[in-house]
Amino acid sequence: MAGEAKLSHTAAMILxxxxxxxxxxxSIMETTGLPSGxxxxxxxxxxxDELIASQxxxxxxxxxxxxxxxxxxxxTRSGKATLKAAQERYPLLVRLVPERKAExx
Amino acid sequence: xxxxxxxxSERMHVALLHAIARLAPExxxxxxxxxxxxxxxxxxxxxxxxxxxxxxFCLGAYRDALWLRNNNPLPRFSxxxxxxxxxxxxxxxxxxxxxxxxxxxxxxxxxxxxxxxxIVLSLLLSTSRHAGAPPFSAPPFSAFLVVxxxxxxxxxxxxxxxxxxxxxxxxxxxxxxxFAAKIALIVPSVVLGAFVIASFGDxxxxxxWPQCAIWIDFWAGHAAIRWALSDQRQRCPMxxxxxxxxxxxxxHSRILLEWNGTxxxxxxxxxxxxxxxxxxxxxxxxxxLQFDPSxxxxxxxxxx
Numbered sequence: 001m002a003g004e005a006k007l008s009h010t011a012a013m014i015l016x017x018x019x020x021x022x023x024x025x026x027s028i029m030e031t032t033g034l035p036s037g038x039x040x041x042x043x044x045x046x047x048x049d050e051l052i053a054s055q056x057x058x059x060x061x062x063x064x065x066x067x068x069x070x071x072x073x074x075x076t077r078s079g080k081a082t083l084k085a086a087q088e089r090y091p092l093l094v095r096l097v098p099e100r101k102a103e104x105x
Numbered sequence: 106x107x108x109x110x111x112x113x114s115e116r117m118h119v120a121l122l123h124a125i126a127r128l129a130p131e132x133x134x135x136x137x138x139x140x141x142x143x144x145x146x147x148x149x150x151x152x153x154x155x156x157x158x159x160x161x162f163c164l165g166a167y168r169d170a171l172w173l174r175n176n177n178p179l180p181r182f183s184x185x186x187x188x189x190x191x192x193x194x195x196x197x198x199x200x201x202x203x204x205x206x207x208x209x210x211x212x213x214x215x216x217x218x219x220x221x222x223x224i225v226l227s228l229l230l231s232t233s234r235h236a237g238a239p240p241f242s243a244p245p246f247s248a249f250l251v252v253x254x255x256x257x258x259x260x261x262x263x264x265x266x267x268x269x270x271x272x273x274x275x276x277x278x279x280x281x282x283x284f285a286a287k288i289a290l291i292v293p294s295v296v297l298g299a300f301v302i303a304s305f306g307d308x309x310x311x312x313x314w315p316q317c318a319i320w321i322d323f324w325a326g327h328a329a330i331r332w333a334l335s336d337q338r339q340r341c342p343m344x345x346x347x348x349x350x351x352x353x354x355x356x357h358s359r360i361l362l363e364w365n366g367t368x369x370x371x372x373x374x375x376x377x378x379x380x381x382x383x384x385x386x387x388x389x390x391x392x393x394l395q396f397d398p399s400x401x402x403x404x405x406x407x408x409x
Contacts, residue, residue: 024143024144024147025140025144026144026147026148026151027147029162030151035161035162035165036144036161036162036163036164036165036166036169037164037165037166037167037168037169038165038168039165040165040166040168040169040172041168041169041172044169044172044173044176045172048176067146067147067150068142068143068146069143070143070147071139071140071143
């Protein structure tokens with residue numbers, strides 16, 4: 001069901017950016033160039049539709065890097081299937097976002 | 106010099122996020138704020154941060170909070186209605202009514218408090234300023250009573266005076282006694298309150314002071330009777346407690362085919378009140394629907 005869902009270009013771009021390894025809101029915003037008022041509500045929608053899932057990183061990791069803990073987003077199984085369908089629909093999507101895998105555990 | 110520079114500081118951005126957080130649903134507000142504060146930290150610690158751009162970034166939180174507010178599922182209801190065993194039954198919204206007005210006793214106590222204060226104060230003022238004369242014998246007092254009566258005369262022009270369409274049963278004397286008690290407490294609060302206000306002011310320094318007190322008497326009296334009528338309509342005719350869980354029904358455009366208005370329910374399970382949005386010839390007054398015993402399964406407290 002979720003794999004068949006059609007995404008807007010913006011949502012597909014955000015999904016692709018998360019899959020490329022940009023896991024938290026500000027990095028997604030910087031990478032896509034979209035304004036915060038677009039990115040965050042879109043991520044809430046994607047999370048509500050169970051295409052992405054969020055998780056706070058451990059405090060110890062944040063302490064080591066001397067910054068507040070980040071809330072990371074990652075694709076769910078249905079999110080990966082939806083992204084695959086979106087990439088077929090928007091073939092240029094993969095060129096928009098540089099690859100940066102394994103930013104977080 | 107940029108006069109807006111102080112508005113682009115990190116402290117102002119944090120304050121802005123705290124203000125916008127009020128829009129987010131309470132249950133998710135703390136986490137929402139934590140996430141945005143983290144994001145703000147990253148915005149300030151990005152290579153070559155621009156304060157104006159970060160302000161714009163923070164303003165985006167407004168849309169995010171608004172989205173959360175509009176898409177927030179209703180919280181679980183923990184009131185007396187038992188619907189936990191019915192997963193297909195939607196949760197009603199939480200109670201919004203004031204607990205001070207919910208029961209008839211607490212409502213009368215709440216009205217009695219200002220009435221008692223006004224009676225005591227006006228007695229003290231009346232005896233101290235007009236020593237030897239009977240209480241409330243000063244000329245303005247009768248004027249306050251007359252103005253108060255006039256304020257009630259215009260009530261039918263500004264609102265409905267009908268209390269609704271209720272089945273005749275043994276509870277009607279209680280209903281009218283409660284209404285009369287409310288009125289009996291409102292009268293001293295308003296009339297003596299205006300009398301006290303007029304007595305406190307010095308009309309030699311502020312010549313319009315007595316007129317102000319008269320106007321306060323007029324509008325407060327009018328508002329008080331409107332409230333008394335509205336409050337009475339929103340009470341269960343059996344237990345006199347405030348009805349709850351208002352639900353909008355129907356559609357304006359189908360007024361000729363079906364009714365549209367609001368349904369309110371007694372949390373003790375006595376019945377439901379249908380209040381029409383637009384009075385029609387076949388449905389002009391609020392109509393009470395008495396529940397039969399089959400409904401009692403949904404309500405844990407036995408009917409009074």
